[in-house]
Amino acid sequence: MTMKLKSLTATLGCALACSFTAFAPAAHAADAAISAQNAWVRWLPNDLPAAGYVTLKNDGDKPLDLVDVSSDDYGMVMLHQTVSNGSTQKMVMVHKATVPAHGTLAIAPGGYHLMLEQAKHKVAPGDTVHIKLKFSDGATLDAPFAVKPPSQQ
Numbered sequence: 001m002t003m004k005l006k007s008l009t010a011t012l013g014c015a016l017a018c019s020f021t022a023f024a025p026a027a028h029a030a031d032a033a034i035s036a037q038n039a040w041v042r043w044l045p046n047d048l049p050a051a052g053y054v055t056l057k058n059d060g061d062k063p064l065d066l067v068d069v070s071s072d073d074y075g076m077v078m079l080h081q082t083v084s085n086g087s088t089q090k091m092v093m094v095h096k097a098t099v100p101a102h103g104t105l106a107i108a109p110g111g112y113h114l115m116l117e118q119a120k121h122k123v124a125p126g127d128t129v130h131i132k133l134k135f136s137d138g139a140t141l142d143a144p145f146a147v148k149p150p151s152q153q
């Protein structure tokens with residue numbers, strides 16, 4: 001079941017909260033416990049794979065798993081995890097990531113990332129791409145991701 005994207009940062013409805021979320025893309029699935037914050041893509045030149053990052057917030061009483069990722073902007077989207085083994089680091093593909101009840105999961109540099117490959121059209125810093133995040137309760141979030149240059153940390 002796909003739920004309709006309902007809101008943008010501007011509709012958070014709380015002037016105080018907005019001071020913490022200014023300019024950050026935010027998305028909520030209607031009636032869903034899960035929301036996305038600070039969604040962005042670290043773009044790389046020459047059609048190299050890009051990495052997507054987002055903080056997922058679960059307002060519900062049960063843990064939720066991110067179980068599928070896809071995009072109309074990329075031919076292939078995968079959930080990867082960076083695993084360090086002493087002095088070396090490697091990426092492994094994972095099939096789910098858990099957002100704890102009343103908690104957050106940071107898909108952030110050094111941990112999880114969304115591997116974005118085979119862009120279907122030209123993507124450049126300043127653009128917005130959309131990634132669909134599907135969760136174990138059936139909710140789907142179609143989140144806008146701000147595309148940023150490689151220097152972004």
Ligand SMILES: [Cu+2]
Nearest residue numbers: 080091113115
């Ligand atoms: Cu990767």
